[in-house]
Amino acid sequence: DTAVSQTPKYLVTQMGNDKSIKCEQNLGHDTMYWYKQDSKKFLKIMFSYNNKELIINETVPNRFSPKSPDKAHLNLHINSLELGDSAVYFCASSHLGNSPLHFGNGTRLTVT
Amino acid sequence: QKEVEQNSGPLSVPEGAIASLNCTYSDRVSQSFFWYRQYSGKSPELIMSIYSNGDKEDGRFTAQLNKASQYVSLLIRDSQPSDSATYLCAVGSNDYKLSFGAGTTVTVRA
Numbered sequence: 001d002t003a004v005s006q007t008p009k010y011l012v013t014q015m016g017n018d019k020s021i022k023c024e025q026n027l028g029h030d031t032m033y034w035y036k037q038d039s040k041k042f043l044k045i046m047f048s049y050n051n052k053e054l055i056i057n058e059t060v061p062n063r064f065s066p067k068s069p070d071k072a073h074l075n076l077h078i079n080s081l082e083l084g085d086s087a088v089y090f091c092a093s094s095h096l097g098n099s100p101l102h103f104g105n106g107t108r109l110t111v112t
Numbered sequence: 113q114k115e116v117e118q119n120s121g122p123l124s125v126p127e128g129a130i131a132s133l134n135c136t137y138s139d140r141v142s143q144s145f146f147w148y149r150q151y152s153g154k155s156p157e158l159i160m161s162i163y164s165n166g167d168k169e170d171g172r173f174t175a176q177l178n179k180a181s182q183y184v185s186l187l188i189r190d191s192q193p194s195d196s197a198t199y200l201c202a203v204g205s206n207d208y209k210l211s212f213g214a215g216t217t218v219t220v221r222a
Contacts, residue, residue: 041150041198042215043212045211048208048209056207099144100144100146100158100161100210101146101158101202103155105154105155106154106155
């Protein structure tokens, strides 16, 4: 009955590798997001999709590519991982507009 | 990214006291305001939302919004050790983005 679930929970990989994080929500929301939380706990938006359409694309290296096959799923693929990509990545969902976000449990990415 | 600033922590309060958290935002057209609680190693959890000026109470939590001053606050009454966490202020505008402050870490001393 998990509302927003993302996998994997932990991801440890070496520089230069390519990795993906998957997210699924069963709340019936039409909008999904990727946020990055750095070591200082600052949450910064990366991307947002509304009904499979990209609506927010912040200044993120093009090594990061989101993909939304349907409005319940949003994946994040990262190419050529760098040390600075180490962070916790949160998937979230909401209804479009002034609605609160519901977060997944996060994926802690460590690049060595 | 639009600025959302929170009072710097950490904030240490004795059990049973009131914890007061403040947040200011830069975008005058902001319309939605949220407080999230984040325990160490966990995801942010929504505890309060407020959309219009004034106070909103939910149990031991009270959110206060003053759009003219671009200010939103959170009061935690009768603080408990389980309230020890980082509290994140989030502000939303018409561009569908929710901008977060850096958070204030609260420690409730037993």
